[in-house]
Amino acid sequence: MTNQEKDIIIEVQHISKLYGMNRQDAARMMEAGKDKSEVFKKTGVSVALWDINLKIPRGKIFVIIGLSGSGKSTLVRCFNRLNRPTSGSILFEGRDLSSLSKRELLEFRRTKISMVFQSFGLMSHRDVLGNVAYGLEVKGISREERERKAMETISMVGLQGWEHQSCANLSGGMRQRVGIARALANDPEVLLMDEPFSALDPLVRKDMQFELLQLQRKLGKTVIFITHDIDEAFKLGDTVAIMRDGKIIQVDTPEEMSAHPADDYVSAFINSADKSKVVSVRNIMITPSAIVRTTDSLDHAIRVMSKNALSTVYVVDDQIKLVGILPIRDAIQARNAGSPMADVVHTDLQTTTPDALVADIMPMAAEAVYPIAVIGDDQQFKGIVTKASVLSSLI
């Protein structure tokens, strides 16, 4: 802790950002402790940020969390001066950002800091390589050099082989990988991430969070991460700052924050973190890698299992309704004995629905021998939930 405080990369001092004509009156009212909405009603000035003070340690993930409208996106744009604060100053390695000349600001953005956007901000007229190399291109680095560097970061985020694809052909998760690769290509000291995973579906989001953690540990970059999801915040953040109505309410490690929330608002926020109460089975179920039909032969079933390295396989009928599960041991015995598949299929399965909450299937999962089958309204087989996926969803 003390070591970190010595190595502060960004220090935010009394930052405020007000939009509107009558800013001085509004500032006076805010100083008098008036409410943000009251100030807006009286002066027509909207207070996006008010008296923010932060110390952001080098080489860590610093998460800023808040609901929409709390000012977190405005704040993060102050770090690379896409926004200029109305008052206060931001020191980057001891240097006041507002003192930068135009040229110094360009240099600062080109070398020290880069940004990842919520809806990716990719340039659709360029391919993956062209997007990733953009930051190097505007710096004036030769084509050969920048493409080499861009290829490095592309493979770092696992997109090798996709470099000449148009961004339009990529899935959401892959697009954000491009966004991250583009931000990393400049080798910046600070990575600003403005709700980078909010537009992704939950499973992809989880993968991306994991990969971001790995990347950050490997590269040791300072990451300033914006989110509205407390789970994401706690999972990623070395330090978490909670914002509300343009003000910082509490800055702490996740453990400290859970143990000692500063006020009711923070504790309400933290309580929403118990995932099993909000996450449904749909979000954690996976598709089985193989199924067989009741009409298939036992030989076929055995072949499917051995090909997919499975010890069991799910058996469905023609309408893809679940019949049961077939362990390979029973299948081999039955084949040798010449008995039909129906005799050896286990039909006493644990099942659940896609909309069931993870918390509700927890006891079932603890006891289950096989993965729990997920059955839709029409009795159709939708997928399976393994013990591992139930437990890992709680992280």
Next chain:
Amino acid sequence: MKKLLTALLATILIASGAFCALPVAAAETPTSRGEIIFADVGWDSIKLNNALAGLIAETVFGYTWTEIPGSTPITHEALINGEVDVVMEEWSDNIPSYYSDLDAGKFTELSINFNDNYQGLYIPQYVADANPGLKSVKDLKDYADLFPDPEDHSKGQILGGIPGWEATEIMAKKIEAYGLSEYYNYMIPGSNAALDSAITSAWDKEEPIVTYYWEPTWLMGKYDFVLLEDSPYDPETYQDGIGAYPAVTVTVAVSNSFYEENPEFCAFLSKYHTSSSLISEGLAYMQDNKATHSDAAKWMLTQHPELIDEWLEPDQAALLMAAIGGDASDARKGPENWIFQFPLVLKPDTEAIDNAVRSFAASASPVLDKIQGGLGALVTMFQWLLNHIPWFLLILLVFLLGWFSRRKLSSGILYAVILTLVGVVGLWEEMKITLAIVLASVFLSLLLGIPIGILTSYSPRANRIMRPILDTMQTMPVFVYLIPALLLFGMGNASAVIATVIYAIVPVIRLTCLGIQQVDHEVVEAAHSFGSTKRQTLFKVQIPQALPTIMTGVNQTLMMAMAMVVTCSMIGARGLGMEVLNAVNRIEIGRGLVAGGCVVVLAVILDRLTQGWFTQDKKSEPTVENDTNP
């Protein structure tokens, strides 16, 4: 709010209803004999003749009268159809079908208005004074350097007549027959207004000019021009262009139905006769006193009372004399008229504007001539380029572009076939000339329009200033700036390009601006966040992202430039437009359709090809920018 509006509307309706009742009842009282429709072919002498006949129709016979404007062939057709009652000046020799229509009894000729007029090649007096050797048409051979063609410095320029007139064709033959084509290009201005402004412009600058013209006209009355001598008129050789023009017989003609129903008035018209000098006198009076045609008509009758005796029976003459002398106040002006007629009229001093433009044209001519030369050279460059592409190569090019841009073999074949048709109907040369003008105009539009569009997208203030200007450019009737353009930049390609650019530049400005404003905000933010300069953001992100929208603008600009083709021919641009104009002026429907069809073919090909690249751009894989920053 709505209630208030309906109440207001109802009040207005009731009030106007009440007032309407009065004048309707009042108008019934004089013996009304209906309305005579005179043709107004645009020049002043016919308006003066209309005013003379109209004055007599009103005061002696109790008619009302009105004029319908239209070109010579259109009013001639209207006369045959009975939509026009009277044409006071039928220039019989300038209407190809005049005598065949007359023989067929399609209209009734009542009298010869005048037949002592002149037409032929004129030069200004100052040219005649400076070049005493230049007396006749044949002498022109030695003076080609004096009248240089601004678009072809190797030859001189003779300005021709109005497209479609018989005299215009004869002039072309004359130039050939007298061996002048070796030294001169024959330039046919697209319209009477274009020819007049070319002459006026030359007169203001005291520049040499040699042009076909005719009398009686205000222009010849006002400016001192000299008719070049020619060998005497010979009906044998006239059609080959040898010998002077005969005086055109200008007749008074009425429609057959009018003739049957109005015998008294037609009796007067059959005695109607003026002369070239008489009309010129009246026109000069108008010009000198800023008088209206009606004023001039009254003045002429008071100056020449013998006309009245010649034209009218004694009792009728007395009626007319009383009307002129008494100067009866206009019965139409009732006390309640201020409600329906706008009471306060302050006429803007339009003459001051005329004079300002004309003196500017004269004083700034060194600069304007440079611009004219530059624009002309631009068109010439495109023309040169097109002339060096063999026809089969151009068709092949269209085929390949069509194939690749639309991704369909059949499209390529279709475009190649319809382009071939243009050649087959014999309009290949005209098509190339038109294409050169359109390409030059579009090139200039893009050169100016895209930067202006970018500027307006950046600055809300520039946007606010540009919007009304663009609206004006789009809605201002083209002819309003066509004639000043002619005064400033001369006749032909330069003015055509300027007029086209003014009209066609608007969509590319608007859509460039829109395209850049619509680029995803986050993408622009991303560009900034990586330390792009403004220029890098513009060229590497905003323009490429806005390209589909900008290309739509380019396409629309191209289409609007095509729409100007015929209009531009009215100020002397050659090509398909001139062909259309010629056909229309001679009521040659088939020829018009063929030439018009070629315009459509050209437009369709240009449209599909430019659209094709744009849709392809969207689908294909984008390429990486390979330039480094400056």
